Amino acid sequence: MPAARSYLLSAPFLRVFLLSFGAGAAGFLLFPTAPLRLRELGAPLGAAGAFLASLTFASALSAAWTGALGDVLGRRRVLTLATGTLAGLGLLYALPLPWPLLVLLALPHGAVWSALLTAASAEAAHVVPLARRAEGLGYHGLAMTGAIAVAPPIGFVLLAAGWPWLCGGLVAANLAALALARRLPADPPFDRAGLAQLSPRRAVEWPVLRLSGVLFLCSFGYGGATSFVALYAEARGIASKGIFFSAFALAVVILRPWLGPLVDRIGARRALPPTILAIALALALIPFQTGAAGLAAAAFLFGAGFSTLYPAFATLVLGRVADHRRGAAFGAMLASFDVGIGLGSLLFGPVVARFGYGAAFLGAAALAAAAWPLLRLGVSAWEERAA
Numbered sequence: 331m332p333a334a335r336s337y338l339l340s341a342p343f344l345r346v347f348l349l350s351f352g353a354g355a356a357g358f359l360l361f362p363t364a365p366l367r368l369r370e371l372g373a374p375l376g377a378a379g380a381f382l383a384s385l386t387f388a389s390a391l392s393a394a395w396t397g398a399l400g401d402v403l404g405r406r407r408v409l410t411l412a413t414g415t416l417a418g419l420g421l422l423y424a425l426p427l428p429w430p431l432l433v434l435l436a437l438p439h440g441a442v443w444s445a446l447l448t449a450a451s452a453e454a455a456h457v458v459p460l461a462r463r464a465e466g467l468g469y470h471g472l473a474m475t476g477a478i479a480v481a482p483p484i485g486f487v488l489l490a491a492g493w494p495w496l497c498g499g500l501v502a503a504n505l506a507a508l509a510l511a512r513r514l515p516a517d518p519p520f521d522r523a524g525l526a527q528l529s530p531r532r533a534v535e536w537p538v539l540r541l542s543g544v545l546f547l548c549s550f551g552y553g554g555a556t557s558f559v560a561l562y563a564e565a566r567g568i569a570s571k572g573i574f575f576s577a578f579a580l581a582v583v584i585l586r587p588w589l590g591p592l593v594d595r596i597g598a599r600r601a602l603p604p605t606i607l608a609i610a611l612a613l614a615l616i617p618f619q620t621g622a623a624g625l626a627a628a629a630f631l632f633g634a635g636f637s638t639l640y641p642a643f644a645t646l647v648l649g650r651v652a653d654h655r656r657g658a659a660f661g662a663m664l665a666s667f668d669v670g671i672g673l674g675s676l677l678f679g680p681v682v683a684r685f686g687y688g689a690a691f692l693g694a695a696a697l698a699a700a701a702w703p704l705l706r707l708g709v710s711a712w713e714e715r716a717a
Contacts, residue, residue, distance in 0.1 A: 338466055342457040342515075347473045349510040350450045353413060354477030356503035357443065359485040360423070361385075363496055364432075366489060371429040380433045383672070388440025390668030393448060396441060397661015398533035400449035401654055402524045404517025408657075409453070412446035413511055417504035424497035448664055452656040453514065455648055463648065464598060465590030468641040475582060535658040537715070538647055541708040542666035547701040548606060548639055549667045551613045551694030553674025555632070559616065562687045563625060570622040577626040581633025589638045598646035599709065605642060606701045608635035613695035617688040640667070650712060 364381040373380070400408045419439055423432065451470070458466025481503075488496040527533060560571045593601040612632035619625040644663060651659045674694065681690040 338458060338462050338469070340457065343454070343466065343470075345510055345513060346450060346453045346457060347470055349409065349413075349507050349514075350454070350470065350473035351477050352503050352507035352510065353416070353446055353450070354474040355481040355484075356416060356420070356500050356507065358477050358481035359488065359496060359499050359503065360420075362482045363485045363489045364436075367493055367496075368429050368432065370493070371427075371432065373429040373433075381436045384433055384436035385440040385443065386668060386672050388437045389444040389447075390440075390665055390672055392441040393444035393661045393665040393668065394534045394539055394658075395528075395530060395661065396445035397448035397452075397535070397664065398528060398655075398658040399445050400452050400657035402527050402533075403520065405449045405453045405456075405657070406511060406514040406517045407520075408445055408449040409511035409514065410508060412442050412449065413504050413508035415442050416446070417501045417508065420497050420500035420504060423500065424494050444661070444664060444668075448657050448660040451644075451660040451664075455644070455656055455660075456653075462591070462594055464593035464601075464641045464645040465587075467644050468586045468590035468637070471640060472583070472586065475579070479579070533658060535651065535655055535662045537712055538651065538659045539662040539666065541647065541705075541712065542643075542663050544602075544606070544666075544701040544705045544708065545639070545643060545663060546666040546670040547697045547704065548609050548635075549670030550674040550677075551609065551691075551698050552636065553671035553676075554678035554690060554694050555613065555616065555674075556671075557675040558678050558682060558687070558690070559625075559629075561682075562616070562691075563622075565687065566620055568620070568622050568625060570625075573622045573626050574629040577629035578633040578636075581630045582637040585634050586637040586641075589634075590641055593638060593642045593645060598642045598649070601638060601642045602646065602705055603702050605635050605638045606698060606705070608632075609639065610695045610698035610701075613691050613698055617691045646709075 361382060368381060416439070419435060419442075422435060427435075451467075454467060454470040455463065458470075484499065485496060488499045555574070559574045563571045563574065589601075608631055612628050612635060615628040615631070616625065619628055640663075644660070647659050647663065648656060678690050678694075681693065
């Protein structure tokens, strides 16, 4: 490997990191404020989450296909087109639209968002040194974590000044990401014959999609926990309703820089089982906590698992797919992960209503634990096909 690639925090890596941060900031200016805009436009209370639900499922259901766009068209082209399109959507959002049309715009937004995420992840995987892949992907993931931390408060300030200000911020952040996308290395010359690779049968990385059931089983509990843990805390009389989220975020920020290199040293296949068990154990512990300290401890363990899950799984997968299929691989992973989150958010409620919080969290823990044997079976089947 060239010496210039042995350094993790290189200029190409910082460029894609800042691109992801800018695009993520644009998204998280909008996502928390969209329900307030819907209410302002007269949408019924039940429709408050319609925008985010539409965007999430549009992203999840399209990601397995849009991931291949960067492989076929080129990552720079896709990232330029995606950030430019999202800037254009920001201008549309600023128009005095009726609320059903605002919700409808979330569908193309979600599809373009998935193309952006997968192409940016594939570019990050391309520029990090192979021997430090898990560490590099972990650091790249912190771009979105940082965007989630800083963008929503700014979004609420802009919204207080008026919806057009919020949309202006959305456009500006996407244009900044567009400028960074234009500075990426040039793509190979476009070959129209390659468009045949975008048929659903060829575009989707089916072996990765099957193996990514591991991410689905783990992310189901993530969707349920993030949606209902504050209500659980309230039901148990825990005053610090946000303690779970604070401890979770702290674990990710503190542990990811340390656990990423550990995954690279011991190997992703060895790192994933304890990661999965940490997630399952944390979910199982949540319904037995009656105080803030216990809930924070469970959240920290949960964050420890999730800080490692995606970088380790991506490292495992990328070692088994061709370089020209990285985008499709990330698309399959994103699809499974987001569908799990979405279904967890939707199905936790009915389970809690009928059987209580304990059944919901323990059920999610059982699903997460099942990811371990699924991982073993999936990797063995993949190796048998490759042999």
